Amino acid sequence: MFNKKTIDIAVLGAGPAGLTAAHALADKGVDFVLLDREQHTNTHSYALALHPETLELLDSLHIVEPVLKKAQRLSRATIFDDNHRQRAEINYSELPVKYPFLAVIAQDKLEAILVKTLADKGHRPMWNHRVRCIEQSAAHLAFTVDRLTEGMTGYAVAHMETEIDKVFEYKANYMIAADGHESIARTSAGITFPEINQGLDYAVFEFETNSRLLTEMRMIIEGSRTHIYWPMGSQRCRFSFQMPPGFAQRHSFNKDHQWVDSDAQHVPELSNRHLNLLLKRHAPWFIGSADDVKWRAMVHFEKHLVDQFGKKRIWLAGDAAHMTPPAGMLSMNIGMHEAADLAERLSMDRSDEVRQFRLNAYNTDRSGEWRRLLDMDHRIVGHDATARWLLDHHENVVGNLPASGESLEAVLKQLHLTEAA
Numbered sequence: 001m002f003n004k005k006t007i008d009i010a011v012l013g014a015g016p017a018g019l020t021a022a023h024a025l026a027d028k029g030v031d032f033v034l035l036d037r038e039q040h041t042n043t044h045s046y047a048l049a050l051h052p053e054t055l056e057l058l059d060s061l062h063i064v065e066p067v068l069k070k071a072q073r074l075s076r077a078t079i080f081d082d083n084h085r086q087r088a089e090i091n092y093s094e095l096p097v098k099y100p101f102l103a104v105i106a107q108d109k110l111e112a113i114l115v116k117t118l119a120d121k122g123h124r125p126m127w128n129h130r131v132r133c134i135e136q137s138a139a140h141l142a143f144t145v146d147r148l149t150e151g152m153t154g155y156a157v158a159h160m161e162t163e164i165d166k167v168f169e170y171k172a173n174y175m176i177a178a179d180g181h182e183s184i185a186r187t188s189a190g191i192t193f194p195e196i197n198q199g200l201d202y203a204v205f206e207f208e209t210n211s212r213l214l215t216e217m218r219m220i221i222e223g224s225r226t227h228i229y230w231p232m233g234s235q236r237c238r239f240s241f242q243m244p245p246g247f248a249q250r251h252s253f254n255k256d257h258q259w260v261d262s263d264a265q266h267v268p269e270l271s272n273r274h275l276n277l278l279l280k281r282h283a284p285w286f287i288g289s290a291d292d293v294k295w296r297a298m299v300h301f302e303k304h305l306v307d308q309f310g311k312k313r314i315w316l317a318g319d320a321a322h323m324t325p326p327a328g329m330l331s332m333n334i335g336m337h338e339a340a341d342l343a344e345r346l347s348m349d350r351s352d353e354v355r356q357f358r359l360n361a362y363n364t365d366r367s368g369e370w371r372r373l374l375d376m377d378h379r380i381v382g383h384d385a386t387a388r389w390l391l392d393h394h395e396n397v398v399g400n401l402p403a404s405g406e407s408l409e410a411v412l413k414q415l416h417l418t419e420a421a
Ligand SMILES: Cc1cc2nc3c(=O)[nH]c(=O)nc-3n(C[C@H](O)[C@H](O)[C@H](O)COP(=O)(O)OP(=O)(O)OC[C@H]3O[C@@H](n4cnc5c(N)ncnc54)[C@H](O)[C@@H]3O)c2cc1C
Pocket: 012, 013, 014, 015, 016, 017, 018, 035, 036, 037, 038, 046, 047, 048, 107, 129, 130, 131, 132, 178, 179, 180, 181, 183, 184, 252, 253, 254, 255, 256, 297, 299, 317, 318, 319, 320, 325, 326, 327, 328, 329, 330, 331, 332, 335
């Protein structure tokens, strides 16, 4: 009845973080399995930009070329105030990095490339494999995996339902848990996921327009709210308008694996009329048609950070460990680095003692990095008018800039800000 399997590393979740871990493990020749409960990659653009350092990471995994082929390169990001005045600018082309730009690529396209290139390395995600009941012992991890199928049920009205087709009992030495914000691995390890700040509600619209699109990312800061514009290539762009608290449901931050959200079509706040009103009010500089809406959603973005990045044999990467505001695309970009970092630490020396030592250092390094990214120790300072205005909007700006890694310092400098020692 139960099939037993033994593996060195289990990667849980085939989102951007889990797929990155799989690439890094494949390159190192490590024995691993990549499990995901869904049938395929997700179907929307969600986190749609890669930072310069993430492009370098993809380069080191030999997969940057196909990503760049599908991406739009952006060299500029600007920050505007409520009088539609530009307050600050980031010029990526001046950064001392190999890829001095943001690469705009819809998350579904990125995931599809990660899956395709992983197949070229001889590995595939095991879709329809849902992990439950993870237990840690001193010697190993044991967990149960349900293989799912869709079956037709119902007498009067037939409908599809997910059924368990087979159950597997796995043993693994370690788990890279990239299973998203509701991580079962995190819960099993007993790691808490405190809210570090109030969540933010957004109305998100993606549409095609008839006008020439501005080729920069733009943040519009109005009091405590931040609206966001991204050009996406092929006459398509995304506007995310921050709405009052309570606008979106808490459970709205869930990946939708369907192409069309039929509910969203009929919500008045997501109507074309409301979109045109929001554009007029918050982005009067946008001139062009906005009727051809391809995706609309109300999303509640929470802000969470784990109190530790792993315990014993379960180690976290991506949304399983953090959730951040939407403009900076931080959670996905940093999550991909974390996943590759875990793969590297687990493959360098395979003795348990050395692995434990390196994993404990992972916790210290990653916690330190997030303290810096979110400026939790209030080290960012600046004294001229630009800096003062940005610091007055600390909540809107910090942890919400599309920048990370070593270039963050240079980006802050362009914004007239520095990190005090
Ligand atoms: C509507 C929406 C809009 C978004 N917009 C933005 C944005 O504008 N900016 C931004 O920065 N971010 C945005 N995001 C967030 C972004 O998509 C995430 O940061 C990113 O997906 C994180 O990648 P990840 O690999 O860590 O986790 P995920 O992409 O969540 O992947 C986790 C994977 O684990 C699998 N999984 C979970 N539990 C199990 C289990 N028990 N067994 C097997 N598999 C399991 C899931 O099926 C999933 O494929 C948005 C998300 C949503 C839902």
